[in-house]
Amino acid sequence: MSSQIDSLITRDYAAGFVTEIEQDTLPPGLDEDVIREISRRKHEPPFMLEWRLKAYRRWLTMKEPHWPNVHYEPIDYQAASYFSAPKTKKPLGSLDEVDPEILKTYQKLGIPLTEQKLLAGVAVDAIFDSVSVGTTFRDELAKHGIIFCSFGEAVREHPDLVEKYLGSVVPYSDNFFAALNSAVFSDGSFCYVPKGVRCPMELSTYFRINAADTGQFERTLIVADEGAYVSYLEGCTAPRRDTNQLHAAVVELVALKGATVKYSTVQNWYAGDKDGKGGIYNFVTKRGKAYESAKISWTQVETGSAITWKYPSVILQGDNSVGEFYSVAVVNNKQQADTGTKMIHVGKNTKSNIVSKGISAGEGNNSYRGRVFVSPKAEGARNYTQCDSMLVGNRCGAHTFPYIEVANNTAIVEHEASTSKIGEDQIFYLKQRGLSAEQAVSMIVSGFCKEVFKELPMEFALEAQQLLGITLEGSVG
Amino acid sequence: MLDIKNLKASVGEKEILKGISLSIGRGEVHAIMGPNGSGKSTLAQVLAGNPAFDVTGGSVSYDGRDLLDMEPEERAQQGIFLAFQYPIEIPGVSNAYFLRSAYNEIRKARGEDEVDPMEFVGIVEQKLKLVDMDADMLNRSVNMGFSGGEKKRNEILQLAVLEPRLAILDETDSGLDIDALRTVADGVNKLRDTSRSFIVVTHYQRLLNYIVPDFVHVLANGRIVKSGDKRLALELEEKGYDWLVDDVASARAGAAIVGAR
Numbered sequence: 231m232s233s234q235i236d237s238l239i240t241r242d243y244a245a246g247f248v249t250e251i252e253q254d255t256l257p258p259g260l261d262e263d264v265i266r267e268i269s270r271r272k273h274e275p276p277f278m279l280e281w282r283l284k285a286y287r288r289w290l291t292m293k294e295p296h297w298p299n300v301h302y303e304p305i306d307y308q309a310a311s312y313f314s315a316p317k318t319k320k321p322l323g324s325l326d327e328v329d330p331e332i333l334k335t336y337q338k339l340g341i342p343l344t345e346q347k348l349l350a351g352v353a354v355d356a357i358f359d360s361v362s363v364g365t366t367f368r369d370e371l372a373k374h375g376i377i378f379c380s381f382g383e384a385v386r387e388h389p390d391l392v393e394k395y396l397g398s399v400v401p402y403s404d405n406f407f408a409a410l411n412s413a414v415f416s417d418g419s420f421c422y423v424p425k426g427v428r429c430p431m432e433l434s435t436y437f438r439i440n441a442a443d444t445g446q447f448e449r450t451l452i453v454a455d456e457g458a459y460v461s462y463l464e465g466c467t468a469p470r471r472d473t474n475q476l477h478a479a480v481v482e483l484v485a486l487k488g489a490t491v492k493y494s495t496v497q498n499w500y501a502g503d504k505d506g507k508g509g510i511y512n513f514v515t516k517r518g519k520a521y522e523s524a525k526i527s528w529t530q531v532e533t534g535s536a537i538t539w540k541y542p543s544v545i546l547q548g549d550n551s552v553g554e555f556y557s558v559a560v561v562n563n564k565q566q567a568d569t570g571t572k573m574i575h576v577g578k579n580t581k582s583n584i585v586s587k588g589i590s591a592g593e594g595n596n597s598y599r600g601r602v603f604v605s606p607k608a609e610g611a612r613n614y615t616q617c618d619s620m621l622v623g624n625r626c627g628a629h630t631f632p633y634i635e636v637a638n639n640t641a642i643v644e645h646e647a648s649t650s651k652i653g654e655d656q657i658f659y660l661k662q663r664g665l666s667a668e669q670a671v672s673m674i675v676s677g678f679c680k681e682v683f684k685e686l687p688m689e690f691a692l693e694a695q696q697l698l699g700i701t702l703e704g705s706v707g
Numbered sequence: 708m709l710d711i712k713n714l715k716a717s718v719g720e721k722e723i724l725k726g727i728s729l730s731i732g733r734g735e736v737h738a739i740m741g742p743n744g745s746g747k748s749t750l751a752q753v754l755a756g757n758p759a760f761d762v763t764g765g766s767v768s769y770d771g772r773d774l775l776d777m778e779p780e781e782r783a784q785q786g787i788f789l790a791f792q793y794p795i796e797i798p799g800v801s802n803a804y805f806l807r808s809a810y811n812e813i814r815k816a817r818g819e820d821e822v823d824p825m826e827f828v829g830i831v832e833q834k835l836k837l838v839d840m841d842a843d844m845l846n847r848s849v850n851m852g853f854s855g856g857e858k859k860r861n862e863i864l865q866l867a868v869l870e871p872r873l874a875i876l877d878e879t880d881s882g883l884d885i886d887a888l889r890t891v892a893d894g895v896n897k898l899r900d901t902s903r904s905f906i907v908v909t910h911y912q913r914l915l916n917y918i919v920p921d922f923v924h925v926l927a928n929g930r931i932v933k934s935g936d937k938r939l940a941l942e943l944e945e946k947g948y949d950w951l952v953d954d955v956a957s958a959r960a961g962a963a964i965v966g967a968r
Contacts, residue, residue, distance in 0.1 A: 677799025
């Protein structure tokens with residue numbers, strides 16, 4: 231009876247085009263000279279270069295992690311190029327000077343960068359091959375004292391802030407990929423919201439990989455000062471290529487006393503074709519530190535990438551701080567995902583909430599990996615974890631690896647998990663009401679993910695729902 | 708409008724429908740009765756296109772088209788509606804969204820414009836009254852946590868909204884108390900008209916007191932063993948099914964003996 235949920239066809243990846251543009255790319259290979267060259271090209275102050283070199287030296291002593299439940303050919307780190315930027319004659323003064331080809335690229339992706347056509351209420355930092363090509367609404371934000379710019383600019387113009395917070399949540403020694411990123415990161419977004427300011431619009435970074443054979447290493451740092459609020463969105467796409475590309479980003483969030491940072495991701499990197507050829511290796515370190523009474527909330531919808539290795543985490547440093555993680559991870563064809571979160575309870579009366587929805591279709595393999603840690607001092611810590619898996623068809627896999635360590639006996643930690651299969655009876659019921667099999671699956675899956683979607687800002691929720699439909703296209707026949 | 712000829716269907720190796728022939732005209736109400744396991748629900752499911760059943764023989768023509776060649780959603784779009792005996796739960800999907808999506812698919816198939824959520828509220832409000840349902844039912848997930856009666860009323864609500872040309876009610880009376888039964892039957896009666904046909908599958912005559920059929924057919928062991936008008940249902944109420952089933956069994960036994968010769 232599985233006949234109905236059996237055959238798989240290729241799905242359409244609309245963002246899979248390549249932009250023809252002159253790129254300034256360093257030759258492949260990685261050594262200290264390459265790092266010095268990256269730093270030089272970016273006109274960085276000495277502290278930045280020092281930090282990069284320390285990270286590089288540390289990286290040389292580290293080993294690539296192989297504990298995730300994913301499988302891939304060894305990566306040759308000397309074969310990739312570590313810097314690629316669209317060629318420009320001079321530094322950009324305004325968005326009008328951005329190469330029209332790049333503007334067109336974002337237009338095609340539905341991310342208009344010309345200010346007249348901007349999405350109302352969303353400021354965008356567009357990152358093209360690890361280099362920021364434009365940030366919108368900057369003047370408007372500056373009126374509130376909010377700094378929103380590319381990481382490179384922040385290093386040059388706000389070195390004190392960068393030096394203070396960079397690596398304060400994810401130290402360069404944290405893990406293999408974070409160390410590599412710290413050594414070679416090319417650009418990313420930076421945001422600082424001053425004390426007591428509620429950011430009046432959604433901030434958004436749109437990552438686009440274009441160049442072939444380059445590694446992508448963005449660095450994002452968001453600092454919400456005491457009592458501040460910011461909601462941040464991240465979108466990602468890449469061209470359809472048949473080689474794998476490494477994407478090793480680092481995102482650090484700092485929520486000072488009483489601040490709130492909400493970080494939402496809709497990840498739609500190219501996932502490879504139906505035979506598993508090509509696609510992005512998304513090996514990303516995302517972590518936030520919440521100080522007293524602060525709140526950090528991660529929401530992610532992971533539909534792309536050949537391999538996803540990612541655990542957006544919260545260190546609940548201050549008393550009464552709150553950490554949240556809402557995740558939808560979808561794998562189809564031969565995609566693999568090992569994703570989840572870490573909630574590290576350090577302060578008293580800290581709370582964390584984890585809702586993870588994994589959907590596996592085709593021959594996809596989906597693992598939830600989570601760690602809930604309650605330190606001896608975390609009196610009254612509270613965690614609730616709900617971890618649901620849905621299987622579409624019978625060639626896919628769902629796995630759950632929850633790690634719970636509790637060192638304080640006043641803590642309450644709950645873990646609930648379920649696995650379900652999309653029922654033939656559900657599909658038939660919806661078809662009998664006039665819906666196609668694909669609409670039916672899309673509707674059932676959206677319902678399954680509802681708790682996560684409602685955490686996303688409106689425009690993003692719609693996009694996520696559509697993406698889900700596209701990702702699962704062809705998973706029923 | 709519907710012409711079933713010698714229809715045979717099975718689940719796996721087991722043959723359940725062993726040759727059903729039945730003609731249904733526009734605006735007619737046909738009751739299908741029979742003991743448990745006679746194939747009543749299978750007939751309903753096969754007409755709706757449930758892939759769990761294999762059609763092994765015969766034909767079904769719907770307005771001159773080969774029904775068996777159509778996907779379930781196409782049948783729905785062409786006006787065939789099955790009220791399920793056991794309505795399915797869809798967690799996280801609101802009844803309103805589900806209903807509107809179905810309504811729009813059927814409109815699209817008819818070449819009509821889709822309606823937006825606001826317009827749809829207006830349409831569905833009228834229909835809610837028909838089955839005595841509260842508007843808050845629309846915000847609940849499809850059939851989730853619904854009582855047996857609510858699920859059945861929800862099926863009739865869908866019937867009212869989707870306005871099919873052929874409605875198949877599969878044991879809509881099962882699990883209903885007398886008040887709920889009356890509500891559901893009233894709803895159905897209001898939807899009866901000269902262009903809409905019904906197949907009412909039921910085990911008990913009780914429902915047919917409220918939904919009065921034009922024709923009654925008795926199904927036993929995968930075949931129609933007797934057809935008549937509404938009086939047949941009353942006769943069944945009195946005598947049960949055994950006399951019919953026994954008749955068939957002995958008739959077949961006779962045939963077997965003839966065949967053996």
